[in-house]
Amino acid sequence: MNSWNASSPRSDASPGATSTPESGVDAFVRLTLSAIANDSFVRLVLSSPLSPAPGIHRIQARLIAIRGAPMLSITTREARRDSTRNLAVQETEAWLRSQLDSATGFSAALLGTLAKDWQLSTKPGAPPRLTSHRPSQTEAPTRHHDRAKHRAVDASGQDWLHALGLTDVHGKPTPKQADKYQQIQRYTEILGHHVVECGWTPGTQVTVVDMGCGRGALTFAAWHLLRRKLALEAQVIGIELRQELVMEAQQRATSLGLEGLRFQAGRIDQARFERIDGLIALHACDTATDDAVLRGINAGAQLIVVAPCCHQSVRPQLASPELLAPLLEHGLLEERFAEWLTDGLRALVLEWAGYRVRLTEFVASEHTPKNLLVTAVRVRTPFSDARLQARMRALLHHFGIHDTPWMHLLESPAGKEESP
Ligand SMILES: C[S@@+](CC[C@H](N)C(=O)[O-])C[C@H]1O[C@@H](n2cnc3c(N)ncnc32)[C@H](O)[C@@H]1O
Structure with a gap:
């Protein structure tokens, strides 16, 4: 496991090339956008909401192609229902930043890419901590909108x-x-x-x-x-x-x-x-x-x-x-x-x-x-x-x-x- 913190410099391959300090959230957002752009995106999972109000407790996102255009398919899990919507790539940065808001967002975020898995964790009173791990998946998932379903009746x-x-x-x-x-x-x-x-x-x-x-x-x-x-x-x-x-x-x-x-x-x-x-x-x-x-x-x-x-x-x-x-x-x-x-x-x-x-x-x-x-x-x-x-x-x-x-x-x- 490698750790990444606010004073680390930035790079696209892995954090670490230029001298601009970058926060864990900034790095996580950048890595997400870059994984979408270079098609190495596997999955995004946001969990442990910071505000404990009843409602959304987990968000999962995968990359799909609709009429050739990449989009994030976002599934929101609530206590009793799931809902799915698609988000254009241009909207991803603003959306992701709002989900990682240090007061109202999620305290745990996982980005799976073909090269590495990135884990962002936020604890009260401390800067968000970004760590990298070996990738849990090394084959690109399907980008088809309707993934082949496991149908029993076929x-x-x-x-x-x-x-x-x-x-x-x-x-x-x-x-x-x-x-x-x-x-x-x-x-x-x-x-x-x-x-x-x-x-x-x-x-x-x-x-x-x-x-x-x-x-x-x-x-x-x-x-x-x-x-x-x-x-x-x-x-x-x-x-x-x-x-x-x-x-x-x-x-x-x-x-x-x-x-x-x-x-x-x-x-x-x-x-x-x-x-x-x-x-x-x-x-x-x-x-x-x-x-x-x-x-x-x-x-x-x-x-x-x-x-x-x-x-x-x-x-x-x-x-x-x-x-x-x-x-x-x-x-x-x-x-x-x-x-x-x-x-x-x-x-x-x-x-x-x-x-x-x-x-x-x-x-x-x-x-x-x-x-x-x-x-x-x-x-x-x-x-x-x-x-x-x-x-x-x-x-x-x-x-x-x-x-x-x-x-x-x-x-x-x-x-x-x-x-x-
Ligand atoms: C509307 S049909 C549905 C049949 C089947 N489940 C389906 O979806 O094709 C309801 C069935 O439940 C059976 N049924 C109703 N009450 C029952 C009970 N108390 N015990 C066993 N079968 C019952 C009826 O005879 C009927 O065949």
């Missing part, structure tokens, strides 16, 4: 995709099933990111259940992602009330020889499993999503990913507070508000159960208006934050909600499910 799944009628004999999505194809593609793409976050590496043994699996499109896709693409020792189980759908799906899985994939008839709240490491549900009707969330929590699942469907249970229970009454007189607003509240409470109960929760839209609304995805990764001791419990109680009380499948958790938090 031609390598043609056997089951065609058997389910999702693609034709040539592997093209069938018009009738195009929306479903899009849904499971996006869903599994997001699922794949979370599998990595859970630390499930090739060979890891996991049981993943798909609750209310219907014909099993997502179950097959999850199996394909976990077994074929990520090489996990995964058992994937689809649970479905309707016996005829279960039989059809099981026959398909058996005739294609898809080891580790099976379908089971039963109710979400009653089906028995030895373990649940991951739980998924795509449009499980109404409170079936709550049943699924509860099963995942009780089983201590590491990962829960659900896309809710119709929201019928909360609306009739809603006792609108007086202030909101004139707004919720409008049926449409009341319906939307009930949906919003239902999903908000789901997120909250998952948080209380020790999960880090994100709500995102997983497909564009033209594919399905039911496009909210709740992703939850278990990161804390469950039921340990009394503040969250109090907030949930207050919310339920405020809106008169007295009946949801997971409500009893507020009184007696669950333990791990027992094996049958």
